[in-house]
Amino acid sequence: MIPTPDLSHLTKKDYEHVYEPAEDTFILLDGLEEDAGKLRSAHPRICLEIGSGSGCVSSFVGSILGASTTLYLTTDINFHACRCTRQTGHQNKIPIDAVNASLAAPLMRRLRHAVDVLIFNPPYVPTYSDEADDAQLRADIPGAWAGGKDGMQITDVLLDQVEDLLSPVGRFYLVAVKQNDVPAIRRRMLDIYGLQSEVVLQRRAGGEHLYVIRFTR
Numbered sequence: 318m319i320p321t322p323d324l325s326h327l328t329k330k331d332y333e334h335v336y337e338p339a340e341d342t343f344i345l346l347d348g349l350e351e352d353a354g355k356l357r358s359a360h361p362r363i364c365l366e367i368g369s370g371s372g373c374v375s376s377f378v379g380s381i382l383g384a385s386t387t388l389y390l391t392t393d394i395n396f397h398a399c400r401c402t403r404q405t406g407h408q409n410k411i412p413i414d415a416v417n418a419s420l421a422a423p424l425m426r427r428l429r430h431a432v433d434v435l436i437f438n439p440p441y442v443p444t445y446s447d448e449a450d451d452a453q454l455r456a457d458i459p460g461a462w463a464g465g466k467d468g469m470q471i472t473d474v475l476l477d478q479v480e481d482l483l484s485p486v487g488r489f490y491l492v493a494v495k496q497n498d499v500p501a502i503r504r505r506m507l508d509i510y511g512l513q514s515e516v517v518l519q520r521r522a523g524g525e526h527l528y529v530i531r532f533t534r
């Protein structure tokens with residue numbers, strides 16, 4: 318079993334502004350652990366996590382793939398999250414380059430068809446559109462969950478960029494909930510972009526039915 322990264326350096330004060338790892342984080346870690354063998358054997362060079370929050374997920378991937386052969390890049394709209402991600406990488410001896418940006422915006426051109434492991438645990442909770450817009454602007458805790466219509470407002474934008482980002486052997490791991498309409502997401506990625514997908518894990522936690530979906534070419 319791969320241990321959960323050490324987050325002991327993060328304080329209550331950090332979690333006032335940064336998403337504290339929860340069931341959605343843990344199902345993602347479990348999904349990545351399930352794929353650990355396949356991930357290692359693909360020898361990924363670039364791992365990009367969108368919305369890294371505490372940095373727990375990228376540090377976990379770092380413990381699967383090692384600190385020296387893979388470049389770990391993350392983005393988050395939340396400045397505090399970028400700081401925590403860097404600290405968590407440091408605490409767990411995984412060098413992480415954390416960029417304060419929306420989705421992959423500043424990296425799109427340079428990372429075209431270059432990302433071997435792409436990860437997003439998005440703000441997936443259905444809310445009014447205005448609430449999601451406001452949360453994106455404020456870039457604080459509500460930005461971690463407010464997902465607008467069907468919880469897909471932010472995810473939808475990334476889905477249209479995935480094919481452009483993935484390398485020929487790239488894998489994309491996405492967390493979703495039932496209200497996001499997982500079959501529709503999978504159909505759309507196949508029909509428009511020719512990406513195959515599989516539900517790696519699904520589980521009920523509290524009031525949520527969570528999924529980890531893996532997309533490949």
Ligand SMILES: C[S@@+](CC[C@H](N)C(=O)[O-])C[C@H]1O[C@@H](n2cnc3c(N)ncnc32)[C@H](O)[C@@H]1O
Pocket residue numbers: 336337338339341342345367368369370371372373374392393394395398418419420438439440441453456457460461462471
């Ligand atoms: C559900 S939290 C997940 C955090 C962490 N990856 C985890 O699994 O614990 C979603 C994260 O996405 C970030 N986020 C929201 N909208 C974003 C956007 N447009 N671009 C980048 N990050 C975003 C939030 O600030 C938050 O840190």
